[in-house]
Amino acid sequence: MGKCYPFGEIEAKWQRIWEERGTFRAREGGDKPKYYVLDMFPYPSGAGLHIGHPEGYTASDILARYRRACGYNVLHPMGWDAFGLPAEQHALQTGISPKINTDQNVEKFRSQIKRMGFAIDWEREINTTDEDYYRWTQWIFLQLFKHGLAFVDERPVWWCPELKAVLSNEEVINGRSERGNYPVERKQLRQWVLRITAYAEKLLDGLERLDWPDSTKRQQQAWIGRSEGMEIDFAVENSTKKITVYSTRADTLMGVTYLVLAPEHSLVEKITTQANGKAVADYRRETARKGDLERTDLAKDKSGVFTGAFAVHPLTGEKVPIWVADYVLPSYGTGAVMAVPAHDDRDYEFAQKFHLPIRTVVGPQGAEPELPFCPEGVLRNSGEGLDGLDSAAARGVFLNRLEAKGMGRSAVKYKLRDWLFSRQRYWGEPIPILWVSEEDYGPLKRMKDSPFQEFMPDEPVFFEENGRRFYAIPLPSSQLPLVLPTVEDYRPSDGGESPLSRAKWWIEVEVQGHTGEIRPAGGPPGDGWFRASRESNTMPQWAGSCWYHLRYLSPHCATAAVDPTAEAYWGCPDFYIGGAEHAVLHLLYARFWHRFLHEIGVPTTVEPYPKLFHQGIILGEDGSKMSKSRGNVVNPDRVIGDYGADALRLYEMFLGPLEAMKPWDSRGICGVSRFLQRAWSWFIGEDGTLSSRFRGDAEENALTQRILHSSIKKVREDIEELRFNTAISQLMVLLNHLQELPAAAPETGRIFLQLLAPFAPHIAEELWERMGGIRSIAEVPFPDYVPEKIATGTVTVVVQVNGKVRSELQVASDATREEVLRLAQADGIVGAHLVDREIVKEIYVPNRLVNFVVR
């Protein structure tokens, strides 16, 4: 690039001034309406800022600056989601503590983000790993515990041997870890679990009112996976047992030819006949060994074994064999299904393989169905009074009949599973729980005045080990934050325990039931002292991001997670922007916590993020995902050094629609850089002083007025609709026109700068100041357009003959239909196409077009 405006100097200058003046500090109160813009806060990775980060942040910054200029009191904060596995793995490799590593990374991220010149209130910066932050994360956990929503359970969990960590359902993709793509397996472990399923219905209903991308709503909907069906009881022949199945297609009840139990189903052992015992046991063992990848691989053949037992059809009394097969999942519905091979793909495949009977009971009206026939249809072969009914009606009839016999009921099921909340890791929030023995729990529970009563749930939470019970005791808030202790060794144990479990001095404690005091084990015995062990698991990374939008409102509040006055003023974010990869993880968990917190009286809002937007991904120059191995990574520091932050901001917004996936183009940034250079040169002459083109007496002609005012209109509308690429192109159109003018009114220059300011704030501030601006351009009201200056006297009307454009006319905007048609016919080129033709129809669209239909 040739000569450049001094962006390096200007950008540093204005970033310093904004900080010194506190230009973007947000305070509660005043008459202005509030506007809270939130970015998904970054995980400060060691790699530093990625070129993708500034995309979302610039978008939110444009909105923040625009809204401020439109008279809103704007809150635009930033912080760090800094717990997480990479810092811990880094510690394992280097021995540097995650704390130190994280602090360094935050330092780097902060300085890189500051170089972008965002209108952020840095006094509100938060960090999920700060004690003052996570004490409230722990407090929220205790509230969940108190309300019976946090409990422990021995359950099969996803265990990743490579990461030596337990993963949540959401963190496992096709049998591999989301992070690192390592294989995972099933393992029985005692785990903390949050009862998110209790909120399934609310989380589903709440989606409707959210202004979110459709695809994200659909993803959450599918994840919650509500289905309506029936539970149907099948008696087991020669037994008092019954098998309850769940089905959404009870209309196919008469087509049942066998039942299937999940291998883990508790009845399997009880009903299997002796003759089949070995085969079933072998099969169950085989299933247990398999990872879910193997088990759920769709391509694989169906497998299963016969139990030797039979069930009794609740309506026909017919005997149907009971099988065990791993295509039935233990964790959904009742873990047992009625198999209707004629009308279910999976049952059909299974029946084919094991030569089980197939009975057709539903089909299209009239024609014979091709099996398996899975859509709804009309009943056949189902018996008197049923044949001919459509599926929905048939379900109603079956429901009545089964209900009458006490053998069926309607039921709603969800795919959503409870949230596995403990991690066997070091770098996370310690779970503020103590474990005491059964003998100590009783007395402690009876101390009504004990601080340990503060978060005590109605139902005790306990686990059993070697025949002994251990009870969970919540720390009182006086003991928060429970600080993550310093340890030497960050390795998890092979047995799946947290590195914290090795810190015996921290784990083994004694608690004073009366006072809430806690001391290391080995103190003198006395009244009210009990032995206890701390919970060694930590919280998953999602915990801190579940409520950070609330912490920004009063980041320094020492008495509450969020100050009620601040919360009452700011409420929840009016706009939330971040990547689509969080569609079901962070966004579902945060909705759960926020709603829970709302129910216990913390935030006044029910939903945390009423309006959400996902920015797209910026691909490498070769059109593939940016990655070190491909060597197509663009370094933001480098770009800022070469072209300046304004150019980077402008370029990322100009690339294409904000939500789209788009490739980086290193030549494209030259284009926007040239635009900024041209803008600079329009204001500043060769000698470095304000250009002489600005004359107080200059008056813009109608064309200039029209372009200027339609630019104001378009920029306003485009910003509000997040169409930043077209807003910028309009700014280019405007500048292209202004450059043609021999002289300009200072006011015209100022309006141009105000329109530019949200996108390229540094250059706009600098030129604004040189144009005589006293206040920061960020604080000057955004210009409004004058409609009369856009709608000038004449409009262009296109003239078509048989739909083909032949000419265009300049006519007065208030011209009548007759006048325009007459002018159109009088047009020379049009006339040539009308010669010897008969006009059969005349189409007239006011101020737009004329179309002659001829023969």
Next chain:
RNA sequence: GCUCGGGUGGCGGAAUUGGCAGACGCGCUAGACUUAGGAUCUAGUGCCGCAAGGCGUGGGGGUUCGAAUCCCCCCUCGAGCACCA
């Protein structure tokens, strides 16, 4: 396999309710200024054609005076879900 969302010049992308397809930018061509140009400025730039004109929004069909836009079929790319009964 199922469910969504896309396919517009050499490239990124524009186009209220169906009403001038290709705004803006990149690139390219020619010219100017220059010792020089990967700087700047000027002009041009969808395709075919000397022109008149014709053809053009993944392909095919349809509705309409008029379709990138609406309807049907097909091709293709991307995302999500993936034995949830």
